Amino acid sequence: MGLLPYHASALDCQSPTRADLRTICRDPSLKSLDFERLALYERILAALPAVEKPAFAAYEDGWLSARRSRCPMYDDRVDKTCLREAIDDHIAELAALDGQSSGATTRLRFRSRRKTDVNPNVDIHATYVEFERAQTPAERLFNEQVMKLVDRLPFSQSIDPKTTSTWQDTIDVRSIYRSPRLIGVKFAEWVCCGAYGSGGFYSVNIDAANGTVLVPERWFHLDEVAAACWYQFVDGNKGGEAFRHLYPLREAIERFSENLRRPSIWSFSQRGVELQFSALMGYASGPYTCQLGYSELAKSTVAGFRLPP
Numbered sequence: 001m002g003l004l005p006y007h008a009s010a011l012d013c014q015s016p017t018r019a020d021l022r023t024i025c026r027d028p029s030l031k032s033l034d035f036e037r038l039a040l041y042e043r044i045l046a047a048l049p050a051v052e053k054p055a056f057a058a059y060e061d062g063w064l065s066a067r068r069s070r071c072p073m074y075d076d077r078v079d080k081t082c083l084r085e086a087i088d089d090h091i092a093e094l095a096a097l098d099g100q101s102s103g104a105t106t107r108l109r110f111r112s113r114r115k116t117d118v119n120p121n122v123d124i125h126a127t128y129v130e131f132e133r134a135q136t137p138a139e140r141l142f143n144e145q146v147m148k149l150v151d152r153l154p155f156s157q158s159i160d161p162k163t164t165s166t167w168q169d170t171i172d173v174r175s176i177y178r179s180p181r182l183i184g185v186k187f188a189e190w191v192c193c194g195a196y197g198s199g200g201f202y203s204v205n206i207d208a209a210n211g212t213v214l215v216p217e218r219w220f221h222l223d224e225v226a227a228a229c230w231y232q233f234v235d236g237n238k239g240g241e242a243f244r245h246l247y248p249l250r251e252a253i254e255r256f257s258e259n260l261r262r263p264s265i266w267s268f269s270q271r272g273v274e275l276q277f278s279a280l281m282g283y284a285s286g287p288y289t290c291q292l293g294y295s296e297l298a299k300s301t302v303a304g305f306r307l308p309p
Contacts, residue, residue, distance in 0.1 A: 089270055109132045129173055
């Protein structure tokens with residue numbers, strides 16, 4: 001993942017093999033929007049130092065992979081509204097990165113680190129971002145928190161091929177959010193072995209105004225956010241009566257509120273926030289994601305607090 005071809009993100013409408021590509025290629029407005037995304041990506045890529053290009057390409061390819069499963073499908077076509085929102089959000093994310101060249105803000109640089117091992121089945125790597133010359137307390141704290149996450153990987157650990165034939169331990173940057181109020185980055189994590197491994201997401205969120213790690217309960221009434229997520233889950237395709245029976249509203253609010261205290265499950269964008277919950281209905285159900293736009297999230301904000309940006 002850390003050393004992908006730089007044009008893995010190209011829009012191929014000659015022989016689209018994925019449902020999201022087929023939907024985009026059949027819709028002129030979506031196709032035009034995705035070409036805008038691609039042109040912006042390629043312009044930023046061309047301007048980056050050579051050492052940053054592989055990590056930036058992996059970041060873009062990771063976004064594409066996530067786009068495939070982000071939106072619901074109907075008769076081999078992906079929901080167009082969801083796709084348009086996903087591309088719009090990512091264009092805004094790329095535009096913020098592109099705007100770094102103005103010199104008005106400290107530049108975020110893309111980094112990659114990989115363990116070299118004689119066993120080709122060992123994949124221990126990280127792709128991440130950090131401030132090139134951190135100037136503010138928030139920027140310095142962001143770098144510290146990111147490096148703590150990267151340094152957890154066993155880069156220096158010796159691996160005996162006799163005891164394990166496959167070892168995967170990876171983190172990859174998936175989304176970046178930056179505003180005067182918040183600096184955030186979401187990582188995808190994967191631990192050990194092929195289809196039998198475990199994956200998830202982990203976010204680093206820094207309150208830029210205060211120079212501290214995000215404390216969600218200072219921004220939001222967590223019980224109200226928890227209730228909004230509960231209703232979303234109940235009404236979703238993995239909810240229904242079975243979910244309602246296992247998680248009665250009052251008990252769910254208490255349990256979800258405790259989870260929401262963890263800043264690592266909050267991922268911000270220009271549109272709103274994604275909240276990553278565990279596999280609430282068992283491993284086979286997969287993780288649950290609650291998506292709240294800022295207009296809805298505003299109903300749960302603490303008095304006097306203004307949402308990002």
